[in-house]
Amino acid sequence: MIDIIEEQNKAQEHIKQQGLRVLVCAGTGCVANGSLKVIEKFKELGANVSALTDYDKMTIVPTGCHGFCEQGVLVIIPDKHVTYVKVKVEDVEEIFESHIKNGTPVERLLYKDPKTNEAIHKNDDINFYAKQTRTALKNCGKINAESLEEAISVRGYEALAKVITENNPDNVIDTITKSGLRGRGGGGFPTGMKWKFTAANRGGKSYVVCNGDEGDPGAFMDRSVMEGDPHKLLEGMAIAAFAIGADEGYIYVRAEYPLAIKRLRKAIADAEERHFLGENIMGSDFSFTLHIKEGAGAFVCGEETALIASIEGERGMPRPKPPFPANKGLFGRPTLINNVETLANVPLIILNGADWFASMGCDTSKGTKTFALTGEVNNTGLIEVPMGTTLRQIIFDIGGGIRGGKKFKAVQIGGPSGGCLTEEHLDISMDYDSLIKAGAMVGSGGLVVMAEDTCMVEVARFFMNFTKNESCGKCVPCREGTKNMLKILEKIVKGKGEMSDLDKLEELAHTVKDGSLCGLGKTAPNPVLSTLKYFKDEYIAHIKDHKCPAGVCSAMKKITINADLCKGCTKCARTCPVGAIEGTVKNPHKINQEKCIKCEACLNACPFKAISKE
């Protein structure tokens, strides 16, 4: 049996040898902003060891996602307690010369508080991080995601070693049950119970499947875990396999996440080489082989039975339950399916105990939950907070409020399956049950913040268009119902709706909800129902007054140029993507309403504020 504590000591010693650690985010977001070049530049400068005064060495650590994507590229120097944001390759030399060599922080690259515009010198003082409780995401952004050594140094695989040494699978299931962990993928089903059901079929071949098909638009926590701390997921799966008696597993990752797939493949290969996965793990007689299956772009594959069909190589269509996957799942064998975030919590619960986990969160929802905070909020990014935190704390404390001083209108939670919450819900406790009561759901944890200039009818249309496209077509209420609901919504958005449409919409919504086989159909009407409930006046304004109160719906929008203010600079005509603006230099311009696609590009381009919309 491998002595994991000894391995840990070795790994920590290895980290100490690295000297000054400079963490550069290499998550999808920061790579898009050029972090690979930043890493290269740092490495080039760091090669000159004699330039470093306090350290004999500097190591550049490409990490996973910190969650603060909007501020990328992020450079964090833990020993100096500093976070640099929006770093470009041109800035690297200045950071190196001024801060790393001479100890003077580069003021202009520090994160600035969106309210006071003051530069923040200490990591711990950045509200975005300070108000979070990071457990599942703890290592994301702190370790080199591609190094097994670094994962071991932060107690990676210690929980697996503990479980194998104690050799009591039922005990593992009991611990998970007692912790109160519930499925983080959407439904919130108690994880321990799921494990117990699958474990009841011990003896024959069974599988552990990780659902990494994060299809909900606006959610990216699973991507961050897979990219930033892949070993934690592998460890969680191995523990689950040990508990239910499985020897084979699959990670189903959506094809849109190429970086996650790459890192997982490397992590699996590294772990197998060290005997943390594969045959006779850590020298015991427990074996667990892990495969990766790439999805091919189908939202419905997030549903567990559809996901199983997809792994088997078929069209990803849901199958009726029962039989539940716990009894008859992948290739007809008992199968445990858990989401990425759920599995990432498992090693922590084993290490710190069920009571530790249950001490966080609220009554029926224990532990922490990650949320992807996006949309019209100042600090967009990935956050983790205890269950039961209020929306107000998330949006205004961690998120830093609404961008551009706009007014908060609503937040869409749980994506196309969820609902919207309004100002009156700002103090609601964010847990599974309170959200269901409010007509929404935790879902995968996508939080899209909307400001006063978002049209809620258009949002409902947007989601309905999404579910209509993604409906697999197996059952009629979902296939036809979503199509017809979309038709009605399109009619309203175009200003051609009638009041009777609202009743039809509601009736259809309930039919689809009650008559569909799987979660996709059952929840597809939620965005319509919740916007109808809280923003009925907007629907009515579209129908009766032919007005879009938010000024979004282009059919009801007219963009005009005020001839008195227009100086004829031609900027608008040059900006217009469809060539709808006519006029000659120094003479007032005019918009051809038939050509205009109402994109508002001219409105933002005009230096004289001569263009307005109504």
Place this chain on the structure above:
Amino acid sequence: MTGSTVSIDFKTIDEILESCNYSKQYLIAMLQKVQEVYKYLPEEAMTYIGEKVDGLSPATVYGVATFYAQFSLEPKGKYEIKVCDGTACHVRGSMPVLNAIREKLNLKDNKITTDDGLFSLEIVSCLGACGLAPVCVINEKVYPQMTSDAISIVLDTLLKEERGN
């Protein structure tokens, strides 16, 4: 160029089937590999797989190919443009970006590929880079915080490179 089919090298397909053990469980992976080679799924390739692999038929292969959004039955352009229209991108204005691309490349009425076969356009839902919304991806390269102006410049640069070649 659009509409013209490529000639299929069945040896390449055999190699792909070989790497997947001729097992129908790997149908999606097979199709992904075929698409990697040809940039779309040629009909002959799908029929061939349907006939060669035990338990599959051309109809099943076609069924799977049309089910998943990733697969294209039409040739794609040299530059594959993906415009993200996930919720976060939508709220922050992905539609004007999309319209600008359609206009610039003359891709009207949901046409996918330009006549010269240089560009193809696809709308995807959520690439998981919501912090950078709105996002476009051209051949794996992510372009963050796009506007109609910015994407125009990107396309101009690509066009210029092409003409230079």
